[in-house]
Amino acid sequence: MKNNSSLSPLQELQQQLAIVRDRVRSVARKLSNGLYLFGPAGTSKTYTVKTTLDDLKLKRPYQYHLGHITSMGLFDLLGECHDRIIVLDDVSELLNSKIALQILLAALGNQPDDTGERIVKYQRQGHDEIVRFTGGIILISNLKLHATPLLDALKSRVQLSMLQPL
Numbered sequence: 034m035k036n037n038s039s040l041s042p043l044q045e046l047q048q049q050l051a052i053v054r055d056r057v058r059s060v061a062r063k064l065s066n067g068l069y070l071f072g073p074a075g076t077s078k079t080y081t082v083k084t085t086l087d088d089l090k091l092k093r094p095y096q097y098h099l100g101h102i103t104s105m106g107l108f109d110l111l112g113e114c115h116d117r118i119i120v121l122d123d124v125s126e127l128l129n130s131k132i133a134l135q136i137l138l139a140a141l142g143n144q145p146d147d148t149g150e151r152i153v154k155y156q157r158q159g160h161d162e163i164v165r166f167t168g169g170i171i172l173i174s175n176l177k178l179h180a181t182p183l184l185d186a187l188k189s190r191v192q193l194s195m196l197q198p199l
Contacts, residue, residue, distance in 0.1 A: 042199045049196055050081055056192045057085040060169035065192050067141045067170040071177055072196035078173050079122055093117045104132040108155045111140055112164045122173040134183040140166045141190040
């Protein structure tokens, strides 16, 4: 974000945090399927997401996951938390996996009906396993998403927010 000369650095940061909180609330209220929040370490990305979700007092608590997760682990997490907000923090390596990206794309896609269900399939041991995902996904990272066909598809299905204090 460019600094608006009429705003102090603190006001600029408060404005950026307000935008992040609005985008987190939009995922929680099912107005958006997902959010990708990125920026330098120590800029309160995780704190802002978690406190915003805590303040909403959701019927079903959100699921927070920090660190490494495999593609299969992601699929299982979607199944266990199929109707909740899932916060994936510091999982940049997951986005290097084509399988994990395909799972995320299915979970974040839109369906032609009004059920809000996104069908996520994973074939293992000769049969399809299916998750009917109605929740939302918030991804937190220090890294900007690069331009690759799968990451571009991911960008088209989530809101992108950069938290960049001046």
